[in-house]
Amino acid sequence: MKVTDYVQQAKKEKSGALADLPDKKADTLVRKVLELIGQEIDSAQEGVVKIGGLGSFRVRQVEREVEGEKKLVKQIVFRRPDVKDKEKSTDD
Numbered sequence: 001m002k003v004t005d006y007v008q009q010a011k012k013e014k015s016g017a018l019a020d021l022p023d024k025k026a027d028t029l030v031r032k033v034l035e036l037i038g039q040e041i042d043s044a045q046e047g048v049v050k051i052g053g054l055g056s057f058r059v060r061q062v063e064r065e066v067e068g069e070k071k072l073v074k075q076i077v078f079r080r081p082d083v084k085d086k087e088k089s090t091d092d
Contacts, residue, residue, distance in 0.1 A: 003030050041076060055080040 001009075007026045010017050018026040041049050044059040051057070058077045063070050 003027060003034070006030065045074075053081075 004023070004027050007018060007023065007030055011019055011026070018029075021029065037051055037054075041057050041059065044057075046059055046061060049057045049059060056079050058079065060075045060077075061072045062075045064073045065071075066073075
């Protein structure tokens with residue numbers, strides 16, 4: 001799905017969510033938020049980047065062989081929250 005599809009779906013499913021924003025502004029807002037999340041993940045060298053409601057991104061430096069040379073590359077693994085994690089966050 002494209003970002004605009006998610007925006008339209010959010011407007012339909014959640015009364016009030018983005019409802020007052022014109023489609024173009026809502027689309028721009030969502031794109032900017034995703035860009036900021038991407039920048040935060042890119043800037044992490046090692047560890048976990050947690051994004052509330054979305055999940056966590058584990059960032060590690062791993063050694064890979066690239067064109068016959070061993071190089072460190074960034075590995076990013078996404079993990080969505082467990083159902084138990086969601087229940088905890090709504091209970092707080």
